Amino acid sequence: MAELYVDIAIPTAVQRVFTYHTRHSDVKRGMRVWVPFRNTYAIGMVVRVHSERPEFETRPVEQILDDEPVMDEVMLKLTEWVHRFYYCSHGEVIQAALPVGLNFTSEKILKVKKGFKGEINETQREILEELESTPYRLRDAEKRWREGKERSALRQLIKKGYAEVWEQPGKKVDYKTARHWVLADKTDPAAVLNRMSEKEKKRKWVQAFERLSKMPLPLSHSALIAMDPLFTGYTLRRIEEEGWITAVDLPVKSDRWHQARHEPHRIKTLSEDQQKVYQEIVKPMERGEYASFLLHGVTGSGKTEVYIHALKKSLEKGRGGLVLVPEIALTPQTVQRFYQVFGDQIAVLHSRLTDREKYEAWQSLKSGEKNIAIGPRSAVFAPVENLGILIVDEEHDASYKQFDPSPRYHARDVAIMRATLEKAVVVLGSATPGMVSVKAVMEKKHKLLQLSMRPTGSMPEVRILDLKAYKGAMRGPVTVELYQAMEQALKRKEQVILLYNRRGYASFLRCEECGHVPQSPESSTSLTYHKRKNILLDHYSGYSRRRDTRCEACGSEKLSTQGSGTQQIEEEMAALFPNARLLRMDRDTTSGKHGHQRVYEQFLSGKADILIGTQLVAKGLDFPNVTVVGVIDADTELAFPSFRAGERMYQLLSQVAGRAGRAEKPGIVYVQTWRPEHPAIRHARTHDFRAFAREELRERELLLFPPFSRMVVFHFKSPSASRVQSVAHKFCEVVRKITSENVVMGPSPSVIEWLSGQYQWEANIKLDRRYSANSIRNLLDKIFEEYDAVKPKGAAAVRINVDVDAIE
Numbered sequence: 091m092a093e094l095y096v097d098i099a100i101p102t103a104v105q106r107v108f109t110y111h112t113r114h115s116d117v118k119r120g121m122r123v124w125v126p127f128r129n130t131y132a133i134g135m136v137v138r139v140h141s142e143r144p145e146f147e148t149r150p151v152e153q154i155l156d157d158e159p160v161m162d163e164v165m166l167k168l169t170e171w172v173h174r175f176y177y178c179s180h181g182e183v184i185q186a187a188l189p190v191g192l193n194f195t196s197e198k199i200l201k202v203k204k205g206f207k208g209e210i211n212e213t214q215r216e217i218l219e220e221l222e223s224t225p226y227r228l229r230d231a232e233k234r235w236r237e238g239k240e241r242s243a244l245r246q247l248i249k250k251g252y253a254e255v256w257e258q259p260g261k262k263v264d265y266k267t268a269r270h271w272v273l274a275d276k277t278d279p280a281a282v283l284n285r286m287s288e289k290e291k292k293r294k295w296v297q298a299f300e301r302l303s304k305m306p307l308p309l310s311h312s313a314l315i316a317m318d319p320l321f322t323g324y325t326l327r328r329i330e331e332e333g334w335i336t337a338v339d340l341p342v343k344s345d346r347w348h349q350a351r352h353e354p355h356r357i358k359t360l361s362e363d364q365q366k367v368y369q370e371i372v373k374p375m376e377r378g379e380y381a382s383f384l385l386h387g388v389t390g391s392g393k394t395e396v397y398i399h400a401l402k403k404s405l406e407k408g409r410g411g412l413v414l415v416p417e418i419a420l421t422p423q424t425v426q427r428f429y430q431v432f433g434d435q436i437a438v439l440h441s442r443l444t445d446r447e448k449y450e451a452w453q454s455l456k457s458g459e460k461n462i463a464i465g466p467r468s469a470v471f472a473p474v475e476n477l478g479i480l481i482v483d484e485e486h487d488a489s490y491k492q493f494d495p496s497p498r499y500h501a502r503d504v505a506i507m508r509a510t511l512e513k514a515v516v517v518l519g520s521a522t523p524g525m526v527s528v529k530a531v532m533e534k535k536h537k538l539l540q541l542s543m544r545p546t547g548s549m550p551e552v553r554i555l556d557l558k559a560y561k562g563a564m565r566g567p568v569t570v571e572l573y574q575a576m577e578q579a580l581k582r583k584e585q586v587i588l589l590y591n592r593r594g595y596a597s598f599l600r601c602e603e604c605g606h607v608p609q610s611p612e613s614s615t616s617l618t619y620h621k622r623k624n625i626l627l628d629h630y631s632g633y634s635r636r637r638d639t640r641c642e643a644c645g646s647e648k649l650s651t652q653g654s655g656t657q658q659i660e661e662e663m664a665a666l667f668p669n670a671r672l673l674r675m676d677r678d679t680t681s682g683k684h685g686h687q688r689v690y691e692q693f694l695s696g697k698a699d700i701l702i703g704t705q706l707v708a709k710g711l712d713f714p715n716v717t718v719v720g721v722i723d724a725d726t727e728l729a730f731p732s733f734r735a736g737e738r739m740y741q742l743l744s745q746v747a748g749r750a751g752r753a754e755k756p757g758i759v760y761v762q763t764w765r766p767e768h769p770a771i772r773h774a775r776t777h778d779f780r781a782f783a784r785e786e787l788r789e790r791e792l793l794l795f796p797p798f799s800r801m802v803v804f805h806f807k808s809p810s811a812s813r814v815q816s817v818a819h820k821f822c823e824v825v826r827k828i829t830s831e832n833v834v835m836g837p838s839p840s841v842i843e844w845l846s847g848q849y850q851w852e853a854n855i856k857l858d859r860r861y862s863a864n865s866i867r868n869l870l871d872k873i874f875e876e877y878d879a880v881k882p883k884g885a886a887a888v889r890i891n892v893d894v895d896a897i898e
C-alpha cells in the first residue's frame with residue numbers, strides 16, 4: 091500500500107506544520123496523533139492528509155489517538171484563521187481550543203505492551219519490570235530514567251513499542267450518567283426557611299439551599315458548582331445532611347429540558363422596544379444566513395431578555411447557541427437568568443471547573459446533549475453543534491483579548507469569524523460599545539440595534555466636581571459636596587460606593603496645583619514616569635524627556651508621581667466617618683477562588699456602609715441600597731498611557747452610573763476630576779454615548795490609532811538589559827526597511843520596564859486596517875525572515891512576542 095503523508099500541527103512557537111508518514115489509511119483530518127518530535131514525542135493534530143512525498147526524510151506517526159476526528163471542519167478552519175491572523179502556530183491555537191483530556195497536554199501514561207517479543211538489553215529489562223508493576227506517567231518515567239544509558243534505553247523501549255504511551259483521562263470514564271440533586275420527598279423549602287432564625291438564614295449553606303429551591307431541579311452537581319459560588323461541595327453536602335435534598339444518578343441527556351422550556355413564567359414577555367430588536371435578529375436566522383449586530387443598550391435596558399428569546403429561536407430551528415461573558419464570577423446574575431430559562435441544557439465553561447468537569451462540559455456539547463455554551467473568552471471555541479447564534483455580552487470588555495501566552499486572540503473577532511463559517515448570527519451587546527465595533531457599524535459591517543429605554547427607573551444623575559473649584563474645600567480626598575452627600579446617605583441607612591481606580595503599575599507625573607499630566611507631543615497619550623532613569627516616556631513612539639521640574643501648565647513646582655492606594659483611602663474614610671463600616675474591594679482583598687463574590691455578598695447583605703474599590707466594583711454588580719457613588723479621582727484612569735484611556739474612562743463611568751439607584755431609590759454619581767472638559771467625562775454626565783464616540787473617533791482618526799489602523803505590537807523580553815535594547819533597535823530597523831518609516835513606532839521600554847527578571851521593550855506598527863489575515867501573516871513572515879538574516883549577536887537570549895490587534 092502506498093505511503094500516506096500527514097501534516098501535523100504541534101503546539102510550539104514554530105509557525106509551520108510538520109510532515110510525517112503513516113500506513114494507517116483511516117487517519118483523518120482532525121484526529122490527534124502521537125509522533126516523535128525533536129528528541130521526544132508529542133501529540134499533534136492532523137490538519138492535512140496527502141500523498142506528496144516531501145524532500146526531507148519523514149518520520150512515522152507512532153499512534154493515532156482518536157477513532158473519530160475531535161475537531162470538525164468549522165473548528166479546524168476557525169483555528170487556522172486564528173493561526174494566520176494572530177501570528178501564532180496552528181498547534182498553539184488547537185491546544186487552546188481543546189479541553190485538557192483532548193488537547194495536547196493531557197497525561198501520558200507509560201505501560202508495558204502485553205506479549206511483546208524481541209531482544210532487549212539488561213537496562214531495558216529492568217525498566218520494563220518496574221513499569222510492569224507500576225505504570226508511570228510519561229514525564230515521571232522520563233525523570234526516573236533521565237540519565238545516559240537509562241535514558242536511551244527508555245527511548246528505545248518506546249520507539250520499539252515495548253513500552254506504550256497511553257492517553258489519560260478520557261475514554262475510560264463513563265459519562266453517561268452524572269450526579270444530580272433533587273429536593274427530598276417531603277421537603278417544603280418555604281416551610282424549612284420559615285422555621286429559621288435570621289441568624290441561621292445568613293449561613294452560607296442555608297443561603298445555598300434558598301437559592302437552590304428556586305431552580306428547576308434536578309440539576310447536575312457540576313452544573314451547580316459552575317453557576318454560582320454559593321454552591322460548593324461543602325454547601326451541597328451540608329444540605330444533603332439535613333435531608334432536604336437527595337442525590338440521584340441521571341442520564342446527562344435530560345428530558346426535563348422540555349418542562350423547563352414550557353414553563354411560561356420563566357420567559358418574560360418582551361417590551362415593544364425589545365421585540366423590534368428581536369425581530370431584526372431573527373430575520374437572518376430564519377434564512378440560515380450570517381449576520382452581525384451591535385446591540386447598544388444601557389445597563390438595565392433588557393439585553394439579556396433579547397438574548398434569551400433569540401437563543402430560544404435558535405433551538406427551535408434545531409441549532410445551538412453560544413454566549414460569551416467577560417468573567418463568570420462577575421456576572422452571576424446574568425448566568426443564573428439563562429439557567430432559569432434553559433436549565434440543564436446549558437454547559438458552563440468556567441475557569442473554576444476542574445479539568446474533568448471541563449472535559450465533561452466539552453463532551454456534552456460535542457455529543458449534542460447540550461446545545462448552549464456560556465463562558466469567558468476561551469468558550470468561543472466550545473464545540474456547540476450546528477451553531478445558530480453567538481452572543482458576545484459586554485463586547486467592549488478588555489478581557490476578551492488574550493495576552494499571554496500565545497495565541498493572543500480577541501474572542502469577539504473570533505466569534506465574528508466563527509459566525510461567518512457557521513452561517514450563524516452574531517450579536518455584540520454593550521452599553522458602551524468599543525470604538526472598533528462602532529466603526530464597523532458606520533461601515534455597515536454590523537447592523538446597529540438599540541434599546542434606549544431603561545424599563546425600571548431612569549438613569550442616575552452624574553455630577554461633575556471640578557477639583558480646581560474645591561481647593562481648600564476638601565475633606566481628605568473628597569470634596570465637601572461628596573462628603574455631605576455621603577453623610578446624608580449614611581444617615582438614611584443607605585450605602586455608598588467609592589471608586590478609586592489607580593492603576594498600580596503605571597506611574598505618571600501630576601501637578602498638585604492644577605492637576606495637569608504631561609502628554610506626549612507625538613501620540614497625545616499621557617507620558618509615564620520611569621523612576622530608574624528619571625524620565626518621562628511615551629511608550630508608543632519612544633519619545634522621552636527628563637522629568638519636568640515645573641508644571642508646564644501653571645509653573646508650580648509641586649509635582650507628584652505617586653497617587654494613593656485604596657488602602658490609604660480606606661484609612662482616610664475611617665477617620666472621616668468613624669461610625670461607618672468600611673469594606674474594601676481590590677486585588678488584595680479579592681484574591682482566592684471566591685474572593686470577589688465574598689466581598690460582593692457582604693456588601694449586598696448590608697454588612698458594610700461604604701465600599702471602597704478599584705474598577706472591580708463597577709463590574710456587573712447590582713446593589714439596590716446604594717444611592718451615592720463617588721469617583722474619587724477620575725484622572726488616574728485618563729492618565730493611563732493608552733490611546734484607549736478616554737474610552738475606558740467613559741466605560742467605567744457608565745458602568746458606575748449603572749450601579750447607582752437601580753431600584754426605587756434614585757442614586758447620584760459624583761465624579762471628582764481636574765479635567766471636567768474631557769469628552770469622556772462631559773458625555774458620561776449626559777449619558778450621551780453617541781456624542782462621545784463621535785469625538786473619540788475623530789481624535790483616533792487624526793493620529794491613525796485603531797480602529798483607523800491595525801496595531802501590531804512586538805514585545806521584546808530578556809534578562810539582559812543591553813541585549814533587549816539592541817535587539818529591539820535592530821528589529822525595528824528591519825521593520826522600517828520592509829514597511830515604511832511612518833507606520834513604525836518605537837522601540838521603547840514597556841510601561842512595566844522590568845518584570846520577574848526580564849527587561850521588557852516594545853515596538854508598534856500601525857497597518858492599514860484592511861490588512862487581511864493572510865497579508866498580515868505575509869508581512870510578519872517577511873519581517874522575521876529578514877531579521878533572522880541580520881540579527882545581532884546574543885539575539886537568541888531575547889524573546890520576541892507578536893501581538894496582533896493588541897490591547898494594553
Ligand SMILES: [Zn+2]
Nearest residue numbers: 601604641644
Ligand atoms: Zn500645574
